[in-house]
Amino acid sequence: MGMPYYVSPEQMMQDKAEYARKGIARGRSTIALEFLNGILLFADNPSTLNKISEIYDRIAFAGAGKYNEFENLRKAGIRHADMKGYVYSREDVTARSLANAYSQTIGDVFSQEMKPLEIEILVIEVGESVDGNEMYRIQFDGSILDEKSFTVIGGQSEDLTEALKSRYKLTSLKGALSICWTALEAESEDDIDPESLEVAVLDRSSKGRQFRRLDLKEVKKYLNK
Amino acid sequence: MTPFQLNDPGSSFQDLLSSSQPDLILNRIDAKGAFSEGQNILKTVPHGTTILSLRYQEGVIICGDRRATEGYTISERRIEKVYKTDETSAIAISGAAGPCIEMTRLFQVELEHYEKLEGHLLSLEGKANKLAQMIKANLPMAMQGLVVIPIYAGYDLKRKTGRIFKFDVAGGRYEEREYYATGSGGRDAKGTLKRMFKPNLSRDEAIRVALEAIYDAAEADVATGGPDMLRGIFPNVMVMSKKGVMDVPDEDVQAIYEEILERLREGQ
Numbered sequence: 076m077g078m079p080y081y082v083s084p085e086q087m088m089q090d091k092a093e094y095a096r097k098g099i100a101r102g103r104s105t106i107a108l109e110f111l112n113g114i115l116l117f118a119d120n121p122s123t124l125n126k127i128s129e130i131y132d133r134i135a136f137a138g139a140g141k142y143n144e145f146e147n148l149r150k151a152g153i154r155h156a157d158m159k160g161y162v163y164s165r166e167d168v169t170a171r172s173l174a175n176a177y178s179q180t181i182g183d184v185f186s187q188e189m190k191p192l193e194i195e196i197l198v199i200e201v202g203e204s205v206d207g208n209e210m211y212r213i214q215f216d217g218s219i220l221d222e223k224s225f226t227v228i229g230g231q232s233e234d235l236t237e238a239l240k241s242r243y244k245l246t247s248l249k250g251a252l253s254i255c256w257t258a259l260e261a262e263s264e265d266d267i268d269p270e271s272l273e274v275a276v277l278d279r280s281s282k283g284r285q286f287r288r289l290d291l292k293e294v295k296k297y298l299n300k
Numbered sequence: 301m302t303p304f305q306l307n308d309p310g311s312s313f314q315d316l317l318s319s320s321q322p323d324l325i326l327n328r329i330d331a332k333g334a335f336s337e338g339q340n341i342l343k344t345v346p347h348g349t350t351i352l353s354l355r356y357q358e359g360v361i362i363c364g365d366r367r368a369t370e371g372y373t374i375s376e377r378r379i380e381k382v383y384k385t386d387e388t389s390a391i392a393i394s395g396a397a398g399p400c401i402e403m404t405r406l407f408q409v410e411l412e413h414y415e416k417l418e419g420h421l422l423s424l425e426g427k428a429n430k431l432a433q434m435i436k437a438n439l440p441m442a443m444q445g446l447v448v449i450p451i452y453a454g455y456d457l458k459r460k461t462g463r464i465f466k467f468d469v470a471g472g473r474y475e476e477r478e479y480y481a482t483g484s485g486g487r488d489a490k491g492t493l494k495r496m497f498k499p500n501l502s503r504d505e506a507i508r509v510a511l512e513a514i515y516d517a518a519e520a521d522v523a524t525g526g527p528d529m530l531r532g533i534f535p536n537v538m539v540m541s542k543k544g545v546m547d548v549p550d551e552d553v554q555a556i557y558e559e560i561l562e563r564l565r566e567g568q
Contacts, residue, residue, distance in 0.1 A: 129416050153416045157313055161409050162321065284412075 091191045095215035098193030099140040104230035104259070105197070106239065107137060109208055109223075110251035113201045113278040113285070117255040119230070119263075121271035129286035131156040131168045133201050135277050139229025140194035140215075148177060148196060170200030174211035174219055182217020191215050195228040201277035201285055205245065234262050248276065252297045269300050313413035314406060314434065325437075346375040350485035350517040350524040351382070351392035353453040353464045354497060355478060356506035359541035360453045360462025363510040364392045365485070365518060366533050367525030377525065382536040384545045386411045389427060389454025390538045394483035395447040403434055403448050410434075424456040428465040428473055436471025449482055455540045462540060485517030485524035492516040507537055507548060511556050527557040 105118040105126055116137055118126045126145075128136045130152050138145025152173055160168045177198060185191045192215055200209040210222040220226075224243055227235045238258040246254070252274070260267055274289040281287065289297075309316050318325050346368040353362045364381030367374060382392045383404050391407065393400035410430060415421050422430070431452055438448050452465040464476040479497050481489035492513040501509065511527075514535045518526030527534050534557065537548040 125419060128419075150417055153413065154309070154316055157409055157413045157416075158316065158320065161313070161317070161405070162324065 091185065092216060095185075095191040095193050099195050099215065099229055100231065102139055102229045104227050104232055104235050105137045105139055106225060106227050106235070106255050106258075107197050107199050107210055107222075108225040108239070108243070108251050108255060109205060109210075110246060110248050111205070112248060112280050113276050114199050114208060114210070115248065115251045115255065116197075116199070116275045116277075117252070117259075118273040119259060119267065119271065120273040121268075125273060127273055127275045127288075128153075129275075129284065130173065130198070131160065132165055132283060133277060133279075133285050134168065134170050134173065135197075135199045135275065135286050137197040137199070137228065138194055139196070139232075141192070144192050145194045145196055148180070148192075148194070151180070152177065152198070170198045170209045170211060174198045174213060177213050178217045178219045180217075181213060181215065185216040195232075197226065197228055199277060201279045203279065231262065235259065238262050249297045252294070256298055269294050269298055311414050311417045312430075313410045316413075317406070346370055346379070346397040347395065347484075347523065349381075349394060350481065350483040350489050350514060350521065351394050351451050352481035352486070352489050352493065352510060352513055353392065353451045353476075353479065354493060354501075354506055354510060355462045355464065356501040356503055358462075358503065359455045359539065360464060361503075361506045361510050361537065361539050362390050362392050362451065362453045363514060363535055363537045364394075365514050365525045365535050366528075367523065368397050369523045372522070374525075377528065377531065378533055380536055382538055383408070384538065384547075385427070385452075385454075386415075386421070387544050388421075388457060388540060389424060389452065390540060390545055391431070392451045392453075393448065394451075394486075395449050396445070399438060399441060399446045399448050400450070403438065403450070407431055407434060421457075423458065424454050424463055427454070428452050428475075431465075432467055432471045432473035435467050435469070439470060442469045451480060451482060453540060455542055455544075457542070460542070481513060481517070483524070485514075485521035488520040488524075489513040489517040503539060503541075507539070507552075508556055508560075510537060511535060511553065512560060515557070515560060527554070527561075529554075529557070 103119040108115045116127045116135060120126050124142055126138055128149050130136045136149050136152055155176055156168045181192055196213050198211045202208045210226050212220040212222050212226050225239050238261050242254045242258055272294055274294050276287055277285050278287055349365055349367055351364040362382055366378055368376035368379040382390060384390050385408050391404055393404060435448060447469060456463050464480055466474050466476055466480050479493040481493060496509045515526055518524040534550050534553040539546045
């Protein structure tokens with residue numbers, strides 16, 4: 076006969092959180108950083124599978140941790156946004172509502188399922204001015220952090236955040252790229268290569284869909300590599 | 301609002317819409333009874349009229365007049381019948397205005413949705429096939445008078461050429477090699493296109509041919525609007541090439557029509 080056992084809720088949550096944190100820290104980091112004309116998304120990602128994606132006209136997504144888990148969330152976000160934009164109007168799709176939906180879903184999984192999601196995601200919206208930008212960082216337990224200037228998810232995010240803190244200033248796209256590059260270089264044990272970067276911007280000066288990927292040529296040009 | 305879906309319903313927005321909000325798909329609505337017997341639906345719902353497309357040296361041009369009619373009444377002078385659908389293609393619509401505009405919106409979202417989920421664009425042929433399926437799904441509505449007949453044109457990035465697709469009510473999809481026109485003034489426009497079309501027209505020549513065709517259609521067909529100099533309303537023209545989709549500004553269209561009218565005054 077098996078022994079009945081008891082695990083306190085505190086213990087259970089702590090174990091789950093530790094499990095999720097470990098999973099997320101194994102990967103590499105993604106940075107979102109505000110610059111004069113928009114928001115830069117900068118991922119250390121040698122794979123061809125994307126960590127950064129377009130969600131809607133002014134909204135982008137970035138995921139860290141387990142690919143299949145955040146990829147599912149990415150798709151759910153696009154469906155949510157496209158549906159809302161179709162039923163109402165394009166301008167009614169907001170990052171705040173999307174971040175709330177994500178937070179609910181991720182929080183429910185954390186409290187109800189055995190295995191928490193080993194992910195951390197960003198929902199970013201570029202505003203009409205720098206003050207209008209919104210950057211939501213949503214953690215594995217569903218908690219939302221409303222970030223300013225820059226934010227980091229995945230990998231050794233705390234170290235990278237420190238490295239960015241001393242370097243950050245509101246500057247051009249070229250300047251923003253070089254801030255991310257030098258911070259990442261300072262925190263990496265190995266050499267980093269422009270070829271292993273995934274870079275995109277939400278550019279408020281463009282019309283309609285403001286998400287744009289930067290190809291290798293463009294990244295190299297901005298970084299003088 | 302739509303529940304936040306974690307199961308995978310695929311990459312089609314139309315499928316997503318019909319599974320989560322079926323009441324928003326027009327063809328699910330039974331319009332029988334909405335119109336009493338003997339009442340002509342053509343007199344109750346605005347209809348769109350002459351649309352055309354022709355290929356030129358670097359791509360393809362698509363064009364539509366601006367008039368919508370309810371029976372013999374002009375219901376709209378400024379309606380737009382030409383819409384950009386993505387970075388390489390555009391659609392022109394004829395038929396019942398409401399379902400036409402709704403199908404265009406759904407088609408635009410469908411293309412963008414697929415691109416974002418899959419991370420790459422559908423081929424031009426894939427887009428044309430998708431549109432054909434949407435027209436086929438509208439068949440029950442078409443049988444009740446709410447017809448949607450578009451022309452779809454775009455620049456095929458793989459084949460490096462402009463392409464024109466026409467459709468029938470049952471969802472048949474056919475490719476035209478040179479030019480095509482449809483709508484109530486389509487016959488007249490086609491006459492002009494037949495007379496003036498040459499392979500490898502330049503961009504400016506092709507725009508002029510398109511505008512001449514609309515002019516001739518407007519002369520012969522009551523439901524087609526010609527250039528309205530008084531109010532400054534002109535047909536919509538879009539040009540598609542490898543550079544993308546370009547809207548021809550009203551001022552340029554006006555200038556061409558002034559030349560055409562000048563020529564007609566001189567009786568040439």
